[in-house]
Amino acid sequence: MAVQEARQYGEHATACAGCAHCGRTGHRRAVAAFLARRDELAAGHGVPAAVAHSPVAARQWVSDELAQSARAVTAHGREAGPARLDLIRRGTLRTVWGAVLALLLAQALTAVEAGWTGARTAGLCTALALAALLSAAAHAHRAHGGLLAPLTGEDNRLSTTRTVAASWLLLLSFSLLFLTVRLLPLRSPAETGTGTGAAVTVTAPAATAFDLARAAGLLTALALIAVVTVTARLVVTAGIAAGRLQKVCADRPRAADLLCDDSGRACLADVQYLLVSGAVLALAAVGLAHDPDRLPGVPWPLVLLLGVSAAWHLAAKCAEGVRPTIHSVVRSREAGDLDAPIRTGDDIEIRGRGFVPPGAGTPVPLTRLVVRIGPVHAHVPLVPVPGGFANPTDTALTVPLPADVEPGRAEVSVVTAAGVETNRVTIDVVD
Numbered sequence: 282m283a284v285q286e287a288r289q290y291g292e293h294a295t296a297c298a299g300c301a302h303c304g305r306t307g308h309r310r311a312v313a314a315f316l317a318r319r320d321e322l323a324a325g326h327g328v329p330a331a332v333a334h335s336p337v338a339a340r341q342w343v344s345d346e347l348a349q350s351a352r353a354v355t356a357h358g359r360e361a362g363p364a365r366l367d368l369i370r371r372g373t374l375r376t377v378w379g380a381v382l383a384l385l386l387a388q389a390l391t392a393v394e395a396g397w398t399g400a401r402t403a404g405l406c407t408a409l410a411l412a413a414l415l416s417a418a419a420h421a422h423r424a425h426g427g428l429l430a431p432l433t434g435e436d437n438r439l440s441t442t443r444t445v446a447a448s449w450l451l452l453l454s455f456s457l458l459f460l461t462v463r464l465l466p467l468r469s470p471a472e473t474g475t476g477t478g479a480a481v482t483v484t485a486p487a488a489t490a491f492d493l494a495r496a497a498g499l500l501t502a503l504a505l506i507a508v509v510t511v512t513a514r515l516v517v518t519a520g521i522a523a524g525r526l527q528k529v530c531a532d533r534p535r536a537a538d539l540l541c542d543d544s545g546r547a548c549l550a551d552v553q554y555l556l557v558s559g560a561v562l563a564l565a566a567v568g569l570a571h572d573p574d575r576l577p578g579v580p581w582p583l584v585l586l587l588g589v590s591a592a593w594h595l596a597a598k599c600a601e602g603v604r605p606t607i608h609s610v611v612r613s614r615e616a617g618d619l620d621a622p623i624r625t626g627d628d629i630e631i632r633g634r635g636f637v638p639p640g641a642g643t644p645v646p647l648t649r650l651v652v653r654i655g656p657v658h659a660h661v662p663l664v665p666v667p668g669g670f671a672n673p674t675d676t677a678l679t680v681p682l683p684a685d686v687e688p689g690r691a692e693v694s695v696v697t698a699a700g701v702e703t704n705r706v707t708i709d710v711v712d
Contacts, residue, residue, distance in 0.1 A: 308361050311354045315644075318350055323665040337626075337681060344662035351644035358532055363424075365533060370419055370427030377415050377428075381408045400573040403462040407455055429534055436528045436640075439538035441551045442594070445558045446510040449503055452562060456569055456576055463573065498579035499565060502587055506558065509591045516598045526602035527638030527699035529646050542601075543639035550597030557590035605635030605703045610693050613679050622711045625686060629708070630679050631695060637675040638699050646698035647673060653702070655691035657683045688712050 321327050322343050332338040388401045419427035426433065432447060434440045520526030529543070539555055542548045561583050568577035612621065613628035623629060631652065641647065650661045650673055659680050664672035672679050678695070692705040 308354070308358050311357045315347075315350050315354050319347060319665045320667050322347065323667050340662050340664065343665065344660075347644055347663050347665060348648040351648065355532075355645050362533070366424070366426045369429055369534075370423055373426075373428040374416055374419055377412050381405075381412045384408050400463065403459055404573070406462050407459040410458060411451070411455060426534065433534050435530075436543070437531045437534060438543065439534045439536065441539050441555055442510045442513045444539055445555065446506050448559070448562055449506045452566060452569075453499075453503060459569070459573070460576065495578045496576035498581055498584050499577055501584050502561065502565075502579050505584070505588055505591055509595060512595055513598050516595070520602050523604075524701045525604045527605070527635070527641075527697060527701055529638055529640040529699050531640060544642070545640075548597070550594050554590050554594040557587060561587050603635045605633065605638075605695060605697050605701055607631055607633040607693065607695060607703045607706045609633075610706050610708050623682065623708055624711055625682055625684055625688070627682050628679050629682055629693070630677060631693065632677050633695070633703065634676055635703075636673055636678055636695055636697060638697055638701075641698040642669075644670075649698040650678070651696045652678070652680045653692075653694045653696060654683065654686050657685045658696075659683050682710065686710055 318327075328339050328343065332342045385405060388397075388405060392398075392401060415428060422428070422430035429439070432439055432443045434443070517526060517528075521528060531538075531543075537545070540547055540552050542551075561579060564583065565577045565579050568579075609632050611630050611632070612623045613630040614620070636650065637647070644663065647663060647670065648660065652659045652661060659682075661673045661678050661680050663670055664679075688710050690707055691710055692707050694705045695703045697703075
């Protein structure tokens with residue numbers, strides 16, 4: 282029933298491939314149908330009578346049924362992906378141009394008493410120029426979510442380090458372009474002037490605006506952010522290459538990715554780095570608004586605080602992840618069974634850690650979990666329980682010993698959803 286409903290929703294989504302609303306609605310319905318089917322099978326209902334007499338056959342049928350239903354839901358979400366990305370692109374563009382409109386309204390309201398100044402004109406022109414550039418960039422990356430494309434990692438999640446770096450780069454771009462526009466009226470006397478006085482008129486304000494001594498804190502903060510971004514990228518790449526860090530692609534980027542780890546739990550290192558860097562960035566922006574004739578300065582105590590926050594963030598990145606490891610393999614014993622060696626057809630329980638990496642707790646990644654027993658590759662069956670799955674888990678998984686495994690010594694290893702293989706443990710299989 283759940284599979285048929287998911288297929289019907291998939292056919293409906295194909296007919297409305299360009300409709301974001303239909304795609305989201307159909308995906309939500311398909312997910313609800315899958316969850317209902319999982320809870321129904323967990324309660325022991327819906328299993329055909331042809332396989333109900335055999336616990337092994339019933340378990341395999343349930344696992345295959347859930348895997349098929351989960352793949353239908355994933356296919357439906359993939360079909361609705363382009364419409365969702367287009368919706369994200371248009372939302373980010375509305376945010377950018379809404380910020381420009383908010384700046385215009387704020388300047389108009391504050392200019393009622395103070396009057397319109399050249400700094401207000403320069404700020405508005407700079408905002409319009411940056412909004413136009415960001416709109417062009419969003420159009421170039423329209424197939425990948427517009428402005429979110431540079432902020433999204435290879436695992437299809439928003440990157441905290443990239444987002445912080447992009448924010449600081451945007452502030453620097455706005456500051457430089459704003460000061461350049463501010464200096465444009467001062468260049469006209471040099472073009473029409475006839476002496477050293479005109480040259481001094483241009484050079485002195487430019488030297489004051491781009492005073493590197495005052496902006497040393499800002500430049501140090503920018504360099505620190507750049508180093509953190511590059512180093513975090515290298516740490517993640519090295520962790521993946523070593524098999525210590527497992528990355529499973531998400532179905533779509535979410536705003537919560539900035540504050541959470543891959544499993545969706547809040548990450549203190551990411552939260553503090555985002556808050557501290559955002560606070561220092563906001564103070565620098567306030568400094569530019571307070572003194573629009575010079576690059577904003579960042580006090581050295583704030584630079585030091587940002588350095589401590591960045592070091593904490595990088596330390597957490599270095600300590601992130603765990604290599605999947607098998608500790609032991611034992612025969613799974615049901616209540617009332619006698620103690621016995623492992624025989625063909627028995628269930629074996631593999632104990633260890635790292636079998637289900639962060640972000641792989643959904644059904645489709647779980648179906649990619651494989652146990653290698655000698656020359657045979659056995660897929661781990663899904664055992665549903667209300668609200669989740671009892672098998673597999675991150676620390677233990679149960680799999681039936683295939684009939685193709687010959688008696689004798691056999692090596693056992695696990696290949697996770699991220700494609701990382703564990704160490705090998707030898708077991709003895711008897712007739």
